[in-house]
Each structure stands twice: as structure tokens, then as C-alpha cells.
Amino acid sequence: MADGVNVEKGAEAAVRGDDPRAHVISEKPAPPKGEAKTGAAAQRVVDPDYLLLDAPRTKEFITGSEAAKEAIRRANVDIAIAYPITPQSETMQQVGYLYAEGYIKDYYRGEEEIGVMSAVAGASRAGVRTLTATAGPGLMRGIESIVSWPGGRLPSLLLVMCRVVNAPLAIQPDNVEISYLLNAGGIVLHGENQQDFYDYPLVGFMVGEKPEVTLPVAVAVDGFFVTHARGWVSMPAEDIKLPPRNCYHEAVPMMDNENPPIRIARDAPIQKSNFISYQMHASWQQEVWAAQERAKKWLDRWLGGLLEIVNPGAKTMIVASGAAVSQGREAVRQGTEQGLDVGLVKVKSLRPFPVDELKAALAHAEKIVVPEFNYVGWLAKEVKFVVDRAERVIDGPRVFGGMTMPTELILETITAFK
């Protein structure tokens, strides 16, 4: 989703003389005479392709939290529910401003994360577009409910601003918490920078609400590096927004008490396993992971591929996600200056994991280096599992507990392993 490409597409449309309003699906009624439409009231619903790919963009130098706010402004969100925790608090504070400005219909602070994530489940089951965000220990507290969302086929957006979760407790960057999300069944995207923290949430809503997908989407970023630092973010005008959630066209019936089949159901929509067959439970789980697979088509369309590849033919390939990608980019630049043959694969989507794409991108590589901001090396494990000749994968470098990752560390790793 390079901004240059998008701007060019918009310019091409202008040259062709296309009607720029052709993308408009609907707009709010005109205000009473003499009153100009502003802010939320002035927003028009547009086709997702237009908002995500084609609309002309301008750049702003903003923090990741502000970038997420601008995404939510254009996301046509019905309800946002969260409980504050560093480094997520600032983002949800920004989202609170959107509620005050009329961009979000409802917004409240839950009592704690189990309550928040349960409320998100209820809101999503009721058919509305739902947003929440958390970080570190908050994710751990809410995860009992979070892992139930995919099986419930509950589309929603979970922003995860990663931080330390283990003792000694700290608020510093560390993304081990993502490993807990990888087996939950939902879609997991990992943003590199402020631009991704603008783009991925919008894509997440649209992909998760596709009828054949109908899954929650988590957009994770590395706390502070992305949330609190500024970067250039390319965005379309704020007077357009995504179409609303169409809950009558999803994989399960939403909780509409006026319409069947819920109207006629006495029982909970999902039963405990002792009231359904083991085979149904097994088939149900298969279907959740199959839905992830179906998401690839839409992620490919709106993220411009599940991977980004720099120097595709290089002998040494760095594979990274999140903030480690930025460090990888700089390592590629410095390494090339030093005469190293090094390239980079950015993994945008962790679930669904781009198995075939990664195999193809790394087929030629002699060495594969996986820098990570956590101790356990969850991405290295994923990469080793899917590539042929896994001995090519060098475990690291890794930093954790709030440390930064000097690019020299990546270059030393590349040169140390022959």
C-alpha cells in the first residue's frame, strides 16, 4: 500500500475524468438550510477499494496512537470498549475524542479486561462494528474471552500495543504476547510502523467481516516504538469512511431478537461440548482455521500481499515482523554498503501465516536471519517450521525486556554464521 502508488492511481482517475463520486455508496442527509456539514456529519460512505487503495492521500507526521485514531475515524465504528493500560491508554484516549466528536456511536471503559473482552463478544454478536485495544498484562487477563471470539465467529478489531508481560513486570517493549494470540484462531497482523497502524485496522475490519471469513482481527504493534514515536503517515481525506458492518451477510446469525433463527432459540448460540458431538466440535475448529485461509485473498488485495520483499535474490535474507522490520531495513542498507548480499522479508500477516509465499521467497537463500523483540523466538519457530532445509534459519538476534535492537546486532549475526 505504498502511498506513491495510491496517489498515482487517484491522479490517473482524475486524468481519465472518472467521476470521483462514483465510489460513494451513500451519504448522510443534507443538513437544514444554512448549516454546513462538518466533522462526522460530513463523512460519506465509500467503497472499501476506494478508501483502502485508490483515494488520494496526504502525509502527516504523527504518532502511532494518532495514526490509529485516524484509521478509526474512517472505520465507521459503532462501539469502542476498553480498559486502560500502558502503552495502549493513549490510543484509546484518542479514540475517546472521536466519540466526543461523533465519529463513534458508543464508547465506554470496562471494569477490567475480562469484562471488556466479554462485552466485545456481546457487541459483535449483536451485529455492530466493535473496537477494543489492550497491551501486555491486559491481553493476558482478557485472553480467556479473546480465544472464544473466533469459534463464535465474532468479527471485531483488537489493537495490541505489545509490552513486557512477565516478571519482573515492566511497561517496556517486548512482543512475546503475540505468541499467545497465534493459536487463538483469529487473524493476527503485525504492523511495522505508524503507517501500518493506520492501514491495518481498516483492512482488518473489512477482511474480518467478509462472510466467508467472519473472524476477529488483532492488529499488533510494538509498544512505544510505534505508539509513542512519530512517523510519516499517508492518509486519505477524513470526510470518507468504510461502509457499515453488514451483519446479515456473515457466517453465523447475529443476535437479532426480532428475526430467526435467534428469535426462536431458547438456548445459547453456542453449546458446551457435552451437548454437541465431538465430531461437530472438531469440524467447528477446522472451519475457524479454514476461514483464516479464506482471508488470504482479501489481505492480499488490501495489504498488497502478505509479504514485502526487499532485494529478493539476496543470499542472506532477514525475515521479520513488526518493529524488527524497520531494524532489518536499516541492516539491509548498511550491509549493502559493506558489500553484504542481504535482503529482507517483511511478514505482515502472522495468522493466516503466509506459508507458500514464505517458502517461495526463501527458496534460494543460503542464510535466513530472524531478528525479534522477544526471548522465545516465536517467529523463528514459525519460519523453521515452514521452510525447506530449516538449518538455514539462524535463531535471532533477539532482544527483550525493553531493549532496543541495534542494526549492528543483525549485521554481526549475519557475518558470524558462515
Next chain:
Amino acid sequence: MERGKEPTYRVVPGPEGLLPPAATVMGVALPEEGEGLVEGRIVSETEALEQAAIAMLTRKNATLFPGPLMLWGWNEHTNQKADAFFEMAKEIPGVRIIPMPDYRPIYPKIDPEAVINPCHPNLTIWHNKIEACVFIGVHCHYANITLKMVRAGTNCYTIALCAEAGHEDAMASVPNFDIDKIDRFRDALIRVKKNGVKPLYEGKGIVPTGWAQISKLPGEALSKPEGELVQAGATPGFSHELESGLDDTAE
């Protein structure tokens, strides 16, 4: 799941075994508008409809399974769709209609002539010896989990006529199945018969089944035949030997 790449996996009538994989994980892609799926391969919509028509006309005890989106007349569109559905059904001699009215578990016993339930769809298929069926108006999640279970333990040819993106786990499927496409399926049934496909059964179209439907016939009693109920989890003789499993309702 990659379009244009021919998957080696085939979605064909079972019994496939205890736990067949989800077809999409095996590389089967969903069709686009104007296309259909037949046994895991993308074909034209016309071909998919004709293959589905041939299966419904020539296999034993063909049955239509309408789900909540078809059954409950909760808006005008649903009523219109139901009218088109009956017109289509009349073109399949001997067809039965067994509804999936909702997705709640039906335990401990089910009347397999009156209803199909996503918790144990195989009971209805085994009991009625159904070898071809159409799922229509079933929410995609429940259709997919049902289709895999049917493939696991029965030899039924499954057809999913889906109002959304279609179903990889059915042997034949067409996406965006609106009223026009129901009419096109009716036309496909008429066309293949005209082109020489001889229906397995002759005579009237829809055959009443189950106590609720039969009770509406002149001279029939209105009682629910308790003796006909099938124990959920029971294993008919011709099913897969591993299907019976444990008694889920045991304390």
C-alpha cells in the same frame, strides 16, 4: 488456497474417514461470480449447476435441506426465494424436503425424517439413505461444519447453493445464489433431462417426509411417531465404523 493452481485434493462423496480436512486448507479456492465448484475444481457456473442437477436426478433419495435463511419468511425477499425454491424442487422427481430450521442441538433423540441438525447431520442422511442433497439458506459456518461431517461418514453427494461466497467442502457449489440463480438451477434440471439424463424416480416432484409433512396429508394422523426417533450418536450398520463415538450425554 490459490486460484489457478490445481489442487490434488478432491472433494468427493465419502465416507472419507473420521476427520476429513477442510478443503480450503488442502488448496481448494472459492469460486468467483459466474463460476462454480465441482469436486474442488473451479468450473463455469453452468457446468456446476448441470453437475448438481445430474446428481440430484440420478442418485438415490435426493433431498433438499433448506436452512433458516430459506425457511423463515422474515422479509419479502425470503418469501420470493421460497417460491422459486418450490418451483425448482418440482423438477426433481421423488425429491424430499427435510428442513434445518435452526442450529440448536437436538438431543437425545432426533426425528431424522422430519429434520436435519448440524450436530449430527449424518443421522438424517443415514436413516433416509440419502445419496444427493442440496443445502440452501444455511448460514455458512454451519453449512461448512455440516458438509465436512457428511463427507466424513456418508456417501452423500453434497451441493451447497450459497447466498454468499460458496463452499469448498461441498461436492458442487455456486456462490451468490439469489432468486435468479435458483431459477437457473431449475432450468439446468429441465435442460439435462431434455438432453437425455433419465431421472432415477418418476412421477410427482416433492415426496412428503416426516411426521410433520405427512400429517398434513388427507387421512393421516397428527401424532409424532416416537418409535421412529433415532438416538443421537447411534450408528446404523452401513456407517463408518468409528462414527458412534462415546455417549456425550452420559453423566
